[in-house]
Each structure stands twice: as C-alpha cells, then as structure tokens.
Amino acid sequence: WVGVEWFGFRKPAMRAVLEPRPGAFGKVETIAEGEERGPLPDITGLVAHLLDHGFMQTPRDSIAPAIARLWHLNASSPLTVWPAQYPLHQLRDLIEANSDGHWLPQGPSNVAFVMPVGS
Numbered sequence: 826w827v828g829v830e831w832f833g834f835r836k837p838a839m840r841a842v843l844e845p846r847p848g849a850f851g852k853v854e855t856i857a858e859g860e861e862r863g864p865l866p867d868i869t870g871l872v873a874h875l876l877d878h879g880f881m882q883t884p885r886d887s888i889a890p891a892i893a894r895l896w897h898l899n900a901s902s903p904l905t906v907w908p909a910q911y912p913l914h915q916l917r918d919l920i921e922a923n924s925d926g927h928w929l930p931q932g933p934s935n936v937a938f939v940m941p942v943g944s
Contacts, residue, residue: 836861837908838857839856840853840911841905843893844903845896845904851906860915862910862911865913867899868888871913875888875891875895875916878930879927880895889909892904892912892915892916893938894931894938895916896912896919899928
C-alpha cells in the first residue's frame with residue numbers, strides 16, 4: 826500500500842489576461858495579495874450553460890476557448906484565461922450578475938481562441 830500525500834493549493838503569482846476588444850493584445854500581470862482564487866468544487870452548471878448556448882458541442886470540449894468566445898460576445902471586461910481556474914470563476918460571476926438571463930449565443934463566426942504555451 827502506498828500512501829498519497831495531498832498538497833495544498835499552490836498560489837499562482839501571475840495571470841494572463843485578454844482585453845475585451847477584438848484584435849487587442851493580451852497581457853501578463855501580477856496577482857495581487859488576496860485576489861488568489863482556488864479551484865471551484867463543481868463546474869457542471871458552467872459546462873451546461875456553455876452547452877445550452879452553443880459555446881461547447883460536448884462536455885469534453887475545451888472549456889477555456891468556450892468561455893473566451895462567450896466572453897467576447899457577452900462581456901465588456903477583461904478575461905483572465907490563466908491560471909485555469911480563473912476563467913471559471915469569472916464565468917460563474919458573469920452568470921450570477923446577468924439576472925435577466927439574456928445571452929448572445931455562439932453562432933457561425935470567425936472567432937477563435939488560441940492559448941500560447943510558451944515563447
């Protein structure tokens with residue numbers, strides 16, 4: 826029997842942020858003390874929202890590009906796309922703030938999201 830040692834949440838120091846304007850450059854910035862966000866315990870409601878509005882075709886689709894496409898059409902603030910849990914928090918907050926439930930759906934478009942992995 827091998828014991829498993831669980832490590833606590835590792836606080837990220839930097840985040841990658843996309844500006845809301847089409848064609849705008851993203852930026853990397855320091856995460857201020859107290860603005861750290863850990864993983865969400867359940868994202869099934871977020872995935873269902875993305876599926877219902879056409880931003881994901883299946884639950885196996887990558888969630889970050891789906892959130893970025895929804896954000897591009899339905900939000901006017903910057904979106905943090907990395908660390909991976911940050912766009913989930915922002916999507917949850919956006920859904921909670923949109924009390925009227927009106928969303929522009931993903932339709933045929935030329936919107937793409939690319940996450941660079943290195944330089």
